Amino acid sequence: xxxxxxxxxxxxxxxxxxxxxxxxxxxxxxxxxxxxxxxxxxxxxxxxxxxxxxxxxxxxxxxxxxxxxxxxxxxxxxxxxxxxxxxxxxxxxxxxxxxxxxxxxxxxx
Numbered sequence: 001x002x003x004x005x006x007x008x009x010x011x012x013x014x015x016x017x018x019x020x021x022x023x024x025x026x027x028x029x030x031x032x033x034x035x036x037x038x039x040x041x042x043x044x045x046x047x048x049x050x051x052x053x054x055x056x057x058x059x060x061x062x063x064x065x066x067x068x069x070x071x072x073x074x075x076x077x078x079x080x081x082x083x084x085x086x087x088x089x090x091x092x093x094x095x096x097x098x099x100x101x102x103x104x105x106x107x108x109x
Contacts, residue, residue: 015056059083060081062080062084
């Protein structure tokens with residue numbers, strides 16, 4: 001299991017990427033998808049995810065909508081906006097630069 005701090009700086013990237021591939025997910029589905037796709041290496045807690053979703057919505061990167069599920073319960077679903085697609089590209093580029101730099105340091109003789 002990854003230390004929750006290991007997600008620091010990558011949560012926006014993970015959520016934006018996930019929503020680019022699977023739009024209209026609710027928060028629990030986002031947490032589950034990150035956990036399952038990472039083969040349980042990455043775990044996002046509600047206390048980290050929901051404030052991040054709120055910040056991304058305020059920034060205009062995602063939009064949220066309340067929907068009624070078949071069970072009668074309401075769920076807030078999220079999808080990427082055009083601004084979110086641009087932010088995703090910037091986040092992916094930054095992530096590639098950081099991981100490349102870390103890999104260079106790790107491979108030093």
